Amino acid sequence: MTRTPTSRIAGMRNLSPDARREAVADAAGLDADMAARLAGSALPLPVADGMIENVIGTFELPMGVATNFRINGRDVLIPMAVEEPSVVAAASYMARIVRSCGGFTADADPPVMRAQVQILGVSDLDAASRALTEAEAEIRSKTDACDPVLVELGGGCRGIEVHRFPDTPVGPMLVLHLLVDVRDAMGANSVNTMAETLAPRIEDLTGGTVRLRILSNLADKRLARASLRVTPEALTTDALRGEDVARGIVEAGAFAIVDPYRAATHNKGIMNGIDPLVVATGNDWRAIEAGAHAFAARSGRYTALTTWERDDEGVLVGRIELPMALGLVGGATRTHPAAQAVLKVLDVSSAGELAMIAACLGLAQNMAALRALATEGIQRGHMALHARNIAITAGAEGADVDRVAKALAAGDGPITVARAQALLKD
Numbered sequence: 146m147t148r149t150p151t152s153r154i155a156g157m158r159n160l161s162p163d164a165r166r167e168a169v170a171d172a173a174g175l176d177a178d179m180a181a182r183l184a185g186s187a188l189p190l191p192v193a194d195g196m197i198e199n200v201i202g203t204f205e206l207p208m209g210v211a212t213n214f215r216i217n218g219r220d221v222l223i224p225m226a227v228e229e230p231s232v233v234a235a236a237s238y239m240a241r242i243v244r245s246c247g248g249f250t251a252d253a254d255p256p257v258m259r260a261q262v263q264i265l266g267v268s269d270l271d272a273a274s275r276a277l278t279e280a281e282a283e284i285r286s287k288t289d290a291c292d293p294v295l296v297e298l299g300g301g302c303r304g305i306e307v308h309r310f311p312d313t314p315v316g317p318m319l320v321l322h323l324l325v326d327v328r329d330a331m332g333a334n335s336v337n338t339m340a341e342t343l344a345p346r347i348e349d350l351t352g353g354t355v356r357l358r359i360l361s362n363l364a365d366k367r368l369a370r371a372s373l374r375v376t377p378e379a380l381t382t383d384a385l386r387g388e389d390v391a392r393g394i395v396e397a398g399a400f401a402i403v404d405p406y407r408a409a410t411h412n413k414g415i416m417n418g419i420d421p422l423v424v425a426t427g428n429d430w431r432a433i434e435a436g437a438h439a440f441a442a443r444s445g446r447y448t449a450l451t452t453w454e455r456d457d458e459g460v461l462v463g464r465i466e467l468p469m470a471l472g473l474v475g476g477a478t479r480t481h482p483a484a485q486a487v488l489k490v491l492d493v494s495s496a497g498e499l500a501m502i503a504a505c506l507g508l509a510q511n512m513a514a515l516r517a518l519a520t521e522g523i524q525r526g527h528m529a530l531h532a533r534n535i536a537i538t539a540g541a542e543g544a545d546v547d548r549v550a551k552a553l554a555a556g557d558g559p560i561t562v563a564r565a566q567a568l569l570k571d
């Protein structure tokens with residue numbers, strides 16, 4: 146917990162990629178092998194071939210590092226694998242503002258996942274539910290017996306739930322949930338094995354037929370939370386009054402609370418931060434996406450994953466809460482060499498710590514988008530950085546990329562490939 150002395154690397158944006166990587170390796174105490182894994186091409190073809198099917202190669206994404214994050218008093222550099230410009234800059238900018246007011250506060254629930262066992266053909270739902278509830282101790286010990294390693298690590302079954310659906314298109318349905326503490330795993334494989342192993346005994350107990358045995362991605366027992374407090378002074382710039390920025394962010398947040406059309410975009414902006422961390426650590430981003438959006442709709446109406454308000458002194462208070470089923474073991478986290486290096490940069494020792502970092506990143510990303518949207522609009526900052534993509538598409542190479550991008554962003558004209566091509570000719 147003491148390896149990264151600071152997440153504030155002066156002039157990071159002006160360094161070359163190699164120099165940035167050296168600075169990050171230095172701050173995180175990486176050895177040469179680990180640092181090299183962050184440079185790209187870290188996944189050997191034979192390893193990739195062992196990970197999925199019909200492998201023909203590997204696919205690269207840019208990896209950036211969000212700076213300035215201070216979380217629960219600890220500085221952390223956050224690697225992000227993402228194709229979208231302005232995401233890393235935006236997170237770093239908000240983290241700079243938040244650290245000037247003390248940093249982020251975060252916490253995470255114990256890593257409890259749900260495995261669902263679907264039971265059909267039950268003639269008496271009450272009696273079958275009772276049979277499962279009365280057999281809870283037996284079910285728990287049989288579940289634990291599936292994974293002694295997990296139990297030794299402090300995990301294992303924490304309880305059961307029985308959910309009843311008397312009226313479905315295929316008749317009455319009972320669903321047993323196994324609640325399992327999966328420690329530092331994402332947990333899908335672990336709990337799926339448990340659900341499949343238990344199935345015959347569940348059929349004995351209920352007299353029904355077990356069909357699906359699979360985890361739920363609505364990991365609502367495994368929530369991560371983060372919050373921040375920012376004074377109006379910290380939000381003030383040459384062009385903007387901090388009070389106006391704070392009010393704008395609160396008003397933008399309210400829009401997403403009440404309107405699902407806005408909430409979808411608002412939450413996409415949150416996932417702009419979270420997904421790149423999930424990808425960089427070799428975790429399952431589809432699982433995180435599914436959990437986040439299902440949680441956003443838990444009341445029956447899709448809404449925002451964050452809340453924004455101003456306290457009596459005008460301090461902006463932002464909060465986020467969402468499921469965060471991330472692992473440090475299992476899946477690709479152990480097989481992808483770059484993911485291992487990323488976890489070293491993050492210097493986390495539990496899945497819960499990683500979940501907290503993800504929540505803070507999501508909150509920072511949301512703050513950046515709302516701040517831009519509520520003031521100057523998204524295009525100035527985003528398009529200025531996107532201009533480099535446009536320059537590359539137009540055929541610019543080397544130093545011309547930045548030259549063309551700067552000219553594109555500086556002028557009044559549109560930031561388009563046609564204009565970039567004209568500038569390139571000039």
Ligand SMILES: CC(C)(COP(=O)([O-])OP(=O)([O-])OC[C@H]1O[C@@H](n2cnc3c(N)ncnc32)[C@H](O)[C@@H]1OP(=O)([O-])[O-])[C@@H](O)C(=O)NCCC(=O)NCCSC(=O)C[C@@](C)(O)CC(=O)[O-]
Pocket residue numbers: 156157158212213229230231232233234235236237238239241410411412413414415417510513514515517518523525526527530
């Ligand atoms: C883009 C900025 C940050 C520019 O903002 P700016 O005011 O031009 O930035 P600055 O030059 O004053 O720099 C401030 C800090 O930003 C960072 N920064 C700034 N530039 C860089 C850079 N090139 N490389 C690395 N870091 C950069 C950096 O931390 C820097 O501090 P420093 O460390 O230098 O002291 C700002 O305009 C912003 O935050 N915009 C929002 C961008 C955003 O949200 N992008 C997401 C994509 S849009 C989308 O998909 C989501 C959306 C919008 O639909 C979600 C929604 O609707 O809610």
Ligand SMILES: NC(=O)C1=CN([C@@H]2O[C@H](COP(=O)(O)OP(=O)(O)OC[C@H]3O[C@@H](n4cnc5c(N)ncnc54)[C@H](OP(=O)(O)O)[C@@H]3O)[C@@H](O)[C@H]2O)C=CC1
Pocket residue numbers: 292293294295298327328329330331332333334335336337360362429432472474475476477
């Ligand atoms: N709907 C979904 O989201 C689904 C996702 N998946 C995939 O499942 C994978 C994740 O499954 P997951 O169960 O996490 O992966 P793994 O099965 O690969 O890893 C979990 C196992 O690692 C071992 N382990 C070692 N150290 C620890 C520790 N500190 N904490 C916990 N376990 C430890 C445990 O037992 P042991 O040593 O005995 O093996 C545990 O069972 C991802 O690739 C995901 O894409 C699969 C199906 C569905």
